[in-house]
Amino acid sequence: MKKRTKFYALLLAMVLSLTQMIGAAVPVKAATKECSHGYTLVNGIGIRMHECGESVCITCYHGHSKRVVIPKTFKLNGKTLPPSQFDSDNGFSENGVKEIVLPDTVSSMGYWDEEDVEDGNIGFRGITFYVHKGSKAEKAVKRHNPYKYLKDNTKPQPVKGTTIKRAVRIEKLAKLKWKKVKCDKYEIRYSQKKNMKKSKKVTCGKNKTSLVIKKLKKNRKYYVQVRTKAGKKYSAWSKVKTISKR
Numbered sequence: 001m002k003k004r005t006k007f008y009a010l011l012l013a014m015v016l017s018l019t020q021m022i023g024a025a026v027p028v029k030a031a032t033k034e035c036s037h038g039y040t041l042v043n044g045i046g047i048r049m050h051e052c053g054e055s056v057c058i059t060c061y062h063g064h065s066k067r068v069v070i071p072k073t074f075k076l077n078g079k080t081l082p083p084s085q086f087d088s089d090n091g092f093s094e095n096g097v098k099e100i101v102l103p104d105t106v107s108s109m110g111y112w113d114e115e116d117v118e119d120g121n122i123g124f125r126g127i128t129f130y131v132h133k134g135s136k137a138e139k140a141v142k143r144h145n146p147y148k149y150l151k152d153n154t155k156p157q158p159v160k161g162t163t164i165k166r167a168v169r170i171e172k173l174a175k176l177k178w179k180k181v182k183c184d185k186y187e188i189r190y191s192q193k194k195n196m197k198k199s200k201k202v203t204c205g206k207n208k209t210s211l212v213i214k215k216l217k218k219n220r221k222y223y224v225q226v227r228t229k230a231g232k233k234y235s236a237w238s239k240v241k242t243i244s245k246r
């Protein structure tokens with residue numbers, strides 16, 4: 001009897017796990033939230049597909065943040081799309097929003113045509129917009145709303161350079177040593193001229209911090225510099241180091 005119960009229990013467990021497996025295999029459509037206006041709701045922001053189908057419109061706001069950062073892209077109908085326009089101030093100023101950060105792709109703030117402006121009906125009251133300087137979004141808000149510039153974090157950071165620690169001359173050789181920095185490559189150039197004219201270049205891997213330059217001319221001074229390469233970008237050249245004559 002005991003054995004039988006065990007058997008049935010096992011059978012039940014197997015059936016259960018099988019149904020679970022099948023259940024997991026059936027794709028469940030992710031529930032999309034809808035706002036009271038019937039628009040798709042993303043973090044309190046209502047969106048709809050733009051007529052062109054390649055971007056979204058911001059329709060309304062149902063959240064309660066003081067500062068609303070409009071995302072750079074939204075997922076809608078299986079597409080990842082940038083926002084291009086606001087339909088109107090539907091819930092933003094009403095719900096106490098004071099600041100809206102706009103992605104560069106927003107090029108229209110909805111109903112702000114001349115008639116609306118004349119009627120004093122320009123919406124977004126008491127809201128300051130944050131935009132990138134020179135962006136479409138700046139143009140879109142410029143005429144009728146206070147705005148401030150965002151600090152541009154997309155600007156490429158300059159590649160960090162290095163410095164030559166030592167340059168020792170031994171006969172026709174010179175031994176160089178430079179400071180290790182994070183980079184992909186080091187590039188060394190040396191010349192008999194301080195302005196680096198007719199210089200020769202040597203490239204070293206990121207794990208090297210020294211180099212022996214050969215076949216230098218006797219009784220000649222040389223000048224040497226190092227720079228780093230990260231990705232496709234180079235740092236500035238280091239200060240010129242003199243390789244004394246021998």
Ligand SMILES: [Zn+2]
Nearest residue numbers: 035037046060
């Ligand atoms: Zn809504």
